[in-house]
Amino acid sequence: MSDSHCVYLLATNGHLIGTASGVTTFSESDLVNTPIIASYPLGLIENADYRVAIVAEGDLPTSVDRDALCGLRTMLAAVEDESTYTLLSSAAQIVTWHESFKYCPRCATPLEAHQDELAKVCGSCLHRQYPRISPCIIVLVRKGDQCLLAHASKFAPGRYSALAGFIEAGESAENAVVREVEEEVGIRVKNLTYCFSQSWPFPHSFMLGYMAEYDSGEITPDGEEILDAGWFSASNLPVLPPKFTIARRLIDRFLIEIGESLPEDSTLFFTAE
């Protein structure tokens, strides 16, 4: 493949370059005078070889309007399809990894970007370091024709979603579902069903999506991670995540299972920073 097919996303100081309209892309010729610290592959999209390149803040192309730059959540708010979400999610996680893992964990030598793989390599002991992925569960708990949605402390006012949390060392995903639900809202669940998965770039989560049935207990938000939670039916749903998120896919699956039509996707889950 020729270089003319390369499309670059840029990052500096751990942040992708983009505006409220979305992430900004650059061609090879746009970057001809831009020193690149490291560059990693993001994959082929419609015959274009996408890469994310790390540059020093002072070396950003002059075409970049610094006053218009914004954060990842704002860029994600402009996303309308899953392939763009995947591109942005991958790039953001790689940039976070690049900034967070600079030294070999075996011998402390500075790591260098691998030429061919999505990896860093130690020039001294040849250890390879791959991007970090943290497994998490996300679960939609159902009770008849109602589902449990929660407002987390990190959400904007009025936003609700399924429950989620990190899987601990040595723990199965199923045990993590039971533990997280009990810790966050104080109820027991049963009859877990695995549905699908999704990568989530805050900062490098890999979400395993489950449905579960209510078993026992009263909803009692933990007051720290979860500020409010309740049972919602199709007729009283709160502001929902957009369709390409795993949380929304779980909610849509639930609505289909209870024979309800899907709500309009007129609301946004991601909030401006």
Ligand SMILES: [Zn+2]
């Ligand atoms: Zn080493």
